[in-house]
Amino acid sequence: MKILVCISHVPDTTSKINFTNGDSEFDTNGVQFVINPNDEFGLTRAIWFQEQQGANVTVVNVGGPETEATLRKALAIGANEAIRVNANPTDGFFVAKQLAEVIKNGGYDLVIAGRESLDFNGGMVPGMIAGLTNSNFVNSCIGLTVEGNNAKAVREIDGGKETVATTLPLIIGAQKGLVEEKDLRIPNMRGIMTARTKALTILEPVAADTTTKAVKFEKPAPKSAVKLISPDNLDELINLLHNEAKVI
Secondary structure (H helix, E strand, O other): OEEEEEOOEEEOOOOOOEEEOOOOEEEOOOOOEEEOHHHHHHHHHHHHHHHHHOOEEEEEEEEOHHHHHHHHHHHHHOOOEEEEEEOOOOOHHHHHHHHHHHHHHHOOOEEEEEOOOOOOOOOOHHHHHHHHHOOEEEEEEEEEEEEOOEEEEEEEEOOEEEEEEEEOOEEEEEOOOOOOHHHOOOOOHHHHHHHOOOOEEEEOOOOOOOOOOOOOOOOOOOOOOOOOOOOOOHHHHHHHHHHOOOOO
């Protein structure tokens, strides 16, 4: 089985986020980047298929040279090879178009993409690449087994879980629950050294329209100061809860 895992290069949640050019562009200065958490759950599941069923695991990213450290980490975790599409990921459709081309040329049986990326939370790419490649698709996937050409997926739905049966080729939108957090892999020294010798192929992008453009980003409004009310002043507390917090 050939598995392709789509990897997004996203800011660490501990990084301080700023914007430039009139708040229309993300400022990468001083920002630490990591594998997108939803993608990491998917990668860990792919490595399980590699160890248990002999699958070949390739990781792919659409981005510039700065993303190669993230791809090398994925190789150190256990992926067999990596692909970088040498392009700026301008929007979800552009990224999906590039990934669809990789999928068509690679003949992959299973494509695992994170349900959404931690930075823009668009949640568009997995469904788009399924449409562009005419593949079966299961989103919000929290469980997956494959036997031969048949797959069984568990997806999170409002108020519960849904189990669906489908066939390969399959694209899933992975999320937390596909594996447990305790099962996530940390690269060891052997993995890091081996990753240096694994293939990292650089592909030029195919022509694709950029259909959306970020006009402006805004940070959440700062939290207001806490008001302390004396326990003896219940009338003031009720007034604030009613007129300011509007919770009663």
